[in-house]
Amino acid sequence: MTETWTIQPLDAGSWDAFAGLVERHNGVFGGCWCTWFHTMASEKERDSGKNCELKKRLVTEDRAHAALVMDGDTAIAWCQYGPPSELPNIYHRKQYEAEADLLPDYRITCIFVDKRYRHRGLAAVALQGALELIANAGGGVVEGYPHDNSGQRVAVLYDGTRALYERTGFDYIRPKGTKNCVMRTTVAPQKSRRSRS
Template identity: 45%
Template sequence: MSFNIKSLSPETWPAYAGLIERHGGVWGGCWCMEFHSDGKERGPHRKERKECRVRDGTAHAALVFDRDRCVGWCQFGSPEELPRIKHKRAYELAVEGRPDWRITCFFVDKEYRGKGVSSAALAGALTQIASLGGGTVESYPEDVEGRTVSASFLHNSRLAMFEHQGFTRVAQLGKNHWVVSRVVAAKA
């Protein structure tokens, strides 16, 4: 399939919100807030908080479109924007220094899973990061080789996808998760 990638912005907010609303708020009403500093706070206010972050420019994502319909995303941001990560204790013991950018989650419309949306979203996020000055990009995917894992639970996607797009393993987090990293050159 051929997809278009757009940045999350006030203009693309309605399409992004539409995808989330079609899926009940995504992961029980997350609204892709979990990795933000106020991500622990549950409740109906999450949609409003996410929209405020988008308007303020403190929420980033590469949105994947099939024509005019948003069908997935890859969220990224600075460690200051996205300070909450899974396996944080293990991460802090295993990794020295902090990246310029973090990729913290993906979501794909259930009708589009298995069609390359996550790969397109990751490539789009890397392009956007290059336009924002580039730097070291880090993420925390899951190694699913030899295991059956539901795509709906792979919030940070698959290790193989990241390696295919030039990321290398930095440290293992828990049994199946990895810190992966790649340097992205700035694009003028």
């Protein structure tokens, strides 16, 4: 691990670094700007510029959260997280709600790594960074919905793999859709160690 990699929360002060990373990747996933999972579905359009404006407003209003992995002043990866009220638009939502045994305190919905820094373990760094920020905010039950790819290579991932989550201390709960699953852990408050659920 490079010593210059640090974790910074996405906020007004780190917006320019986040925006730089997204702009280097053409708005990410067709100009999404990591807005798809947010609650303002009626506000979203298939327009990168408008999604950028929406994301910036949500960050300014403290309604969008992410752990940014920084290489100096440059954002090189992120992991989006937030409460279900902030990130309700998960894939396979009907199935998820029909089978839900509890509502988590936080969801992890998106992990992205700069193409220049891939294959260096930064998805794990970003995921761990999100858990640390959640711990600093008081902790709680955290769910992620990664691909359950049985070790096979997948061309495009927005949410990581089951193996990544397992290495980070999450437990497998159940399948979600045909290619995803529900993973869960409990994060203790502050910077103390997480206990597995």
